[in-house]
Amino acid sequence: MTARVVALQLVSWLRDARLLGLLAAMMLALGVAASWATAADVSRQEAQVAAASAARDQWEGRGAAHPHSMAHFGDFAFRPSGSLARLDRGVQARLGKVVRVEGHHAGTPVHTDAARAGTVARFSPPDAAFLLQTVVPLLLVFLGATGLASDRASGRLKLALVQGVEARALVFGHMLALWGLGLVLVALVLVASLATSALLGAELIPSVGRLVGFAIVHATHLAVVSTGVVAAAVWSRSARSALLVLLAAWVVGTAVLPRATASVATAAYPLPSQDAFQASLKAAKEAGPDGHNPQDSLLAERRQEVLAEHGVETVEELPFNFDGIAMQIGEDFGDRVWDEHAGALRARLEQQAFVGSLAAVLNPFQAVDHLSMALAGTDLAHDLDFRQQAEQYRRQLIAALNHEHAYGGSRAGERGWTASAEFYEGLAPFTYVPPALTAGTRHRQPEVAGLVLWLLGLLGLLVVGAGRLERGQLPC
């Protein structure tokens, strides 16, 4: 019987020219958005690869050079696009795309798309995820709130119940019809994106696990929406009141609660300004050794130890270059200071994000947004992971340069000495490896719990509502 109700509902949508037009427009919008975003992401990835390649060419093109000169020449870490950014760009537009990698300083990502796009960057761009999370639910609200209501208004609902049709079959039929439509739209997005990738000759499926996860998360969210819509229609006295409740829920869920959460998180866990952060970092670093200063008192102690170990009087007599060791001592201290300050900042960012996760338990729109971003590799956690890997690369690169500076064959004060071009070519370039699916989404457990609880709760509400409908305790 449920299957028949689903079929009946589908036929009634297809017979209504206005609804059919609306559905066609929605499908067109989703297909265009998914294709457009995929094409943009492919060109972004190509630009990232070209920039990284040009940086490598510059690095290798330096030829033989002094290692410390190369530490100042430095490198750049160009942020690659998220694994599924073609479906959900998440917060990518607000993230710096380039990190300067050099000696003495940990870099901060700069050059965001949002900054370059100007005033219009305040508004959310309509990628496939935005449409699936925001606009498709609105469509389901309009279709669902009036679907059962028209049965009720025309007397078909009462007639069906009198003839012995189970109310549960009726309401689940309506719910499944809505959900089925949602699933078709999710599938359309995936097909449009995959087809565009294939047409452009790009990698078809960057991550199967993430793609499957994306589909499951959006399917679950649309199940929550479909169930909620039909539950509201069952429990409301009229289509108008159901529509009002659902529209209010949509506005609160998509616009009000996310902003309220942001305000609460910012107030509860304020972040320092960039200037204050840099000033505290600078002050802490000034208390430590300065690798560039041969008269630094903190380095003098280590110098004496090294001279004593080798039984010589001056650094020039050492079989290696103490300057490289001094540089690394300065780096190690700077790294510890950075870990402390950046660690505190990271903790603060994660606390803010956790407030968002808690809010997502209450709001399925935020839950699906967060989960979708995490699966696409375009959320805060992936940003922090990129920063960490860029900083790790910087440390390894500078340590290798300082090691060559110290033990490559030069002596203290020998500024004209150069390490071979082959040495620099042998140093691996920066390659960002996104976290595995489980590691990249582990922090989203509250969102998963929220979505599942909402689905179970609304299903329960629907079952109870169907029972009451059958017993005549709700208007039919």
Added chain:
Amino acid sequence: MRFELRALLRSRASTVALLAYLAIGVLAIGLGARHVAEWSTALETARQAEAETIVEARGYFASGVSGPEDQPWVDLAQPMWQDRFAGTRVVREPGALAGVAAGSVDAAPVAFHVHRRADPLAVGGARIENPEISGGTVDLAFVLAMLTPLLVGVLGLGIGGREREERIDRLVTVHAGGVREWLVARMVAVAVIASAAATVLCLAAGAVGGASPTDVGVLVALSVAYTALWSGWVLATTGRAATVRGGAFAFGALWTVVCVLIPAVVAEVGLGTVQADYAVADTLDARALQYGAYEEDLADLTERLYARYPELRDLPAASVDELPGPVRRHAYDGVLVGALRDRHEDRLAHEAAARGLAELASGVSPPIALTLALERIAGVGPEAAAAYRSHLVAAVEARVYWLVVHAWRMEPLAQADFDAVVAGAPAAFRWQPTGLLGPGGLLVLWTVVGWVLAFVGLGRRGDGVG
């Protein structure tokens, strides 16, 4: 008016909407005030850092030493070290209404250390932001641009539809002479109520920021014009509806298209144009220019320098056979600052294209027009950031010029020179609101169009009603 006010007080939904609007507005003003307070703290931190190095340098001059004891290579008689110890910070003062657009994307710092190698194009914004929540910031620009239409919509939803649904339109014709006049009068009352609410928020924002009456007046005028615009649009869409539900659908569709879909599509277009831009000009190309200059033949380099600053040919260093190291380093500075200017001009050209898109979009989307206008009043956003960056590039150029000229004189500098550098530090940057006529004019134009459409539409509808 009295009728509409009574209706408002009787309607729980309208009262709740009005109170929610005011509450969110107050929250936005509070968040904006906090943003300005953080901005002011950052300026204080910068000024303190500048003062510390100046005091340190003056201490060395007073005790007759050339610099710190453990850094014997520091010599305050050289321009390079006077530049470093001057610690010049060029700050950007917040405008009185800066909090209004606190949520805007503003990629410039609020304080910048000007020195010979400073690169204003390589720094980000003043705030450390959590990208997951910064997109959801509530500021007054959001409240006015997005929530004011909702408020007008909620207050005016029943206008037209309810009269027809409850079949009192004929009664109205008999008593008031015509449905159109009645509906227009009701919508004017709604516009007055919504405008009053928006004006209260604007006045509060002005009072919190200590804005001048002129600035507050412009803010109020824009918000009132925007409210009038939406009142006309709501009347044009809901006034002809046969039922309240039909009016609600029409308004919902209008708000979704104008406030969500058009801005979203414009954002997509804007972001699409910069997505593949990995700032290669400001990173790889800038570095290549820098190291290219270091490797360039010194004679060629100085020729380029003289082409830029011909007056250097008359200074002592121009006649020496080989430039000493401390002088030579400033030859690089002089050449590289020219490259900085070129990169800045390129960036400005790109930003002008982005601004052009926003201005074009404001022609079809009043929320974008209002946001643009509010950013310009507040001095926060891409345009203010670009103007500040121009100020900084000019400051770096001036400092490098000072360095090159003093290096070319080949004379040791004294404390008087240091004091002159400190005293001659560039003034703080203050944004001057500009370009308000364009978006303001568009708001007025759309207001007129909306009301005319409403009049014409109601006139046609009235044929079959009265």
